[in-house]
Amino acid sequence: MIDWIRVSELRDEIGAEDFAEVADLFLMEVEETLSQLDGPKHNVVQIREMMHFLKGSALNLGFCKLADVCNAAELAAAQGEVDIDIPAVQDLYTASREQFESEYAQRFAA
Numbered sequence: 001m002i003d004w005i006r007v008s009e010l011r012d013e014i015g016a017e018d019f020a021e022v023a024d025l026f027l028m029e030v031e032e033t034l035s036q037l038d039g040p041k042h043n044v045v046q047i048r049e050m051m052h053f054l055k056g057s058a059l060n061l062g063f064c065k066l067a068d069v070c071n072a073a074e075l076a077a078a079q080g081e082v083d084i085d086i087p088a089v090q091d092l093y094t095a096s097r098e099q100f101e102s103e104y105a106q107r108f109a110a
Helices: 002-014 018-039 044-060 066-076 086-106
Strands: none
Touching: 002 018, 002 044, 002 066, 002 086, 018 066, 018 086, 044 066, 044 086
């Protein structure tokens, strides 16, 4: 579910001391976008843009399965599909975040 190689690359790029702050910012922005998806109906352009943002954020933090789901939803929206399974995206985000948070310290302990 988590691409730990990508996490390691990002951590190396920005520095171990700044990684937690950057990761928290990504997670906060993802959660904000997910909450927007729960709101009123969106058109296909808005859904495509939100899925694109979520895909990019997921890729940055190594949430590879979430990135795959968001990519599929982005492509579907580009084809005019607006019926995205938002609860499934949210559940996958929650599971990915839980795995990330529970395993990060073990993998990157000083």
